[in-house]
Amino acid sequence: MIKNLKHVLCSCLISISLISFGQNSNTPKKVTNTYLIKNVFITSNPDVSPTFGSVLIKNGLIHQVGAAVAAPFDAEIIDGDSMYIYPGFIDALSHTAIKSTDDEDRPKAENPGNPPNDLAGIMPNRSAFSMLSSEESSLKDMRKAGICISHVVPKGNMLPGNGAIILTDGDSPEALTVKKDVSIFSQFKGASRMYPATIIGVMAKWRELYRRAEIAIKHVRNYNMNPSGLSRPNHDKELEALFPVVDKTKKVFFKASKTQNIYRALSLQKDLGFPIVLTEVQHVSNALNKIKSAKAGVLLSLKLPKEEKKKEEKEEDDKEEGQKDDSGAKKEKKKDTDPEKEALEKRKKESVKSYLEQASILEKNNIPFGFSFIDGKAKDLLPNVRRMIEAGLSEKAALKAMTIYPAKILGIDNICGSLDKGKIANLVMSDKPIFDEKTKLKYVFVEGNPFKMEEKKKKASASDEDAADIVGKWSYEMDIPMPDNTGIILISKTEDGHLIKIASVDDLTDFEEIEDAELDGDNLSFSFDVDNDGMTMNIGMDLNFSGESFEGTITPGAFGTFNITGNRTSKTPEKR
């Protein structure tokens, strides 16, 4: 068995990629930097209707857009064949191309009540630029979704660091980067077992840091004017990193998915005064007034409520039909009907609908917005935007939210966001209008560099044989001294990999889908976050499968590492 085959995935799937790209950093040097795309319907910006014509790209920039463009001698001609071309999409915030860091080696805080800033997750001085890797597969995932520019921020807790604007193609961090240190990222995510551990800790720490930065700026400026009699300013790197925020020249991108967290972020903004962009927002309509008065930017999350399975809907239809002819299946109907459950289902449906409508509500309120990709996935961009359009968002606003709006929020609309002459040649080409359900992306140009999307035939991958057969329902037992020390893991096969779900220890019906998992031969490892009373803990699992059983380790936060063993109870993972 070959064990070096490693699949690292950004989605919850352990997958073997079925789509590959014509270009990557290993390909030979390009013949030309000039491309003429002919015979395409051009949507140069969302406000104009498409025109038929050609686009000329030279040296990574858009050189000419028009009905009749002459081909220069050195141009490679791409026949658009009546396809559709749009400005390249913009990811307004994500962790794309950010190297995963090992948190395991972090020392324990000696004084959890007053830990060093870096341990406490307070690192506004860090730069996403210094954490970029052009090898990260997330770059490819973004390109596949038509995204040419990403605003990337470091991972972490309360203040992970500065964001950078990058292209989704480039063979080094320098080549990827368009602008560095353009923003500060923040989240309501406490440190593990040290201050600030909870929401109230994060809020208090923000207030204190900000006041300290305000005082420090004054001190530095006084000292620079006349140092006589003043103590030398202490060059605190975290506070200095906040100076542009205090000066209101750098925006804080605050992750605030829930209504409650939107209000919390806005109350900090109101009390302290920094410019803010609410990020990864899932529900916004109950906080519109304050968002408007704060002039806050909004980035919607691409994580939408799970789609109702069509099967269930069908069943319901059958039920309704059954009610009409009151013969036959009356008995069965009675058995299925639980008014309390139905009422709950109804409210859940209303809630799902409300979440899908958020984008259209922003449109109706004239609040420009973009999309962020922290909890959602790049490949969900078009499918989920389509769901938003079904729920009332106009196609024009949808395209804006993927192009010019985020460009403006990020302050880069002079270099991207539309197909204007002189802007970076970021383009997306599709065989049908972009929001058509059957649309396939055909080309993505990143800074004039063409990526041809080709679907390869599915072939029996070697890795299918290498990877252990782990499908089924597994029960496990942890060697942890606590009452509930057993649980269930469900692993199912999907179209392009495996889907892993783990049940809560105290509620065996509450499953969580695993975000990042690695399957390496018969070794499966993954981790997930638990949230309780505002304290977040990361739990890691490392399992070695052998036939019908596995053994391995579980690492709950900083509590240490414990043994875990499991057995396959069924070859078929149950739905719930």
Add this chain to the structure above:
Amino acid sequence: MKNKYSAIIFFLMLALGLHSQDVLIKNGTLLTITDGVKENTDLLIRNGKIDQIAKGLKASAGIEVIDAQGMFVMPGIIDAHSHLGIDAVNEATDPNTAMVWVGDALNPYDVGIYRALAGGVTISHAMHGSANAVGGQCETIKHRWGVHDPDELRMEGAPRTIKFALGENPMRVHGEGRRITPRTRMGVEQVFRKSFADAQVYMENWNQFNSGKIKSPPQYDLKMETMADILKGEILIHCHSYRADELLMLLNVLSDYGVKNITFQHVNEGFKVAPELAEFGAHASVFSDWWAYKFEVYYSTAYNAAILTKNGVVTSINSDSRELIRHLYHEAAKTQKYGDLSDNEALRLITINPAIQLGIDKRVGSLEKGKEGDVAIFKNHPLSIYAVPQKTIVDGVVRFDIDADPDDIRIDVDPNETIPAYIETQSQNAKGCSDGCMQGVHEILGHKH
């Protein structure tokens, strides 16, 4: 059918935030608390404030009229110790976390707020937990169920309060858990003394800077800012406490630092030192008859509230629980069985007295002209075992109505929730945490969201 219809309208009104703040309550038996019992009397609330208390008031056009014939009308019940409506209770990372504030974690969607309304409670004191000797700052909230903005849940202008804690909780979390001070009851005292002493130095440093005696700014410290505000008398202390010796210890500490505002919470041995508490002007907020849930709470009595009251200590009865808060009127009634308090004395324990302890007695806690329109209407006397809350009104808005009480009152529904939802409730109950104050402290090894 009629009920169902009114429930829908009620719910829609909540959802849309359409509220008139005018209401006329006709012909009720008014338990005013500060001005006796008034039978067959009307109470008019206009613009959210009590406008008139008299017989035979006429309703102006369009005003909502509630017929309270045969009903008892009392001021909205106030709970001086709860943890409702907040998403974080304990920042258990240091023996002194004076800088944190639960008002930063308000959650108007906590359905416990509505359930408290169903028990006639209009105001509660959302407190930080008792993991630390000096806990975080608390928030007095009005139960305006239906709002989305946390700012609308706050009782604007209510004085700032802070949680202190004596005894085993801070000793367990920091002494046993982390091997640091406080490991003993003596250590808890030293946390207070050191914090106050540090705050004095801190204030002095800033005074020197502000008056120009020193030119370089001292370091800004939110914890010390808060301690300084306590020293200045701007923050009321609410202290988790049980044992008599520790009550006296804290009184000594406060005397030494000139701090006057203190309400002892739980204070199960308060009856032993009631005269001393009265002399200091300390207040007490107690359980009616709940003790023996840990070693330091073994010595207690159901006569505690009565003894404290008879000794002149401003006393209240609190819930510290999502369940007890729904029948604080029963809890108050127990002082009539244990201690023979009069009706008015018993009702004071859940109205004006907690209002005094929270520094809001000029605004709420009794039915008086000019006070805020917070009212609970009961079928049968609230101190009767047959009492059933009918309507609960906050600032002139009916926020609970037993005739329009939908099965599912939630505002915020998780679009990914598991149905049936009762499984979740069961597992929550199974956790069986006896002490609401210690939320978030127990090690989390399950992976529940």
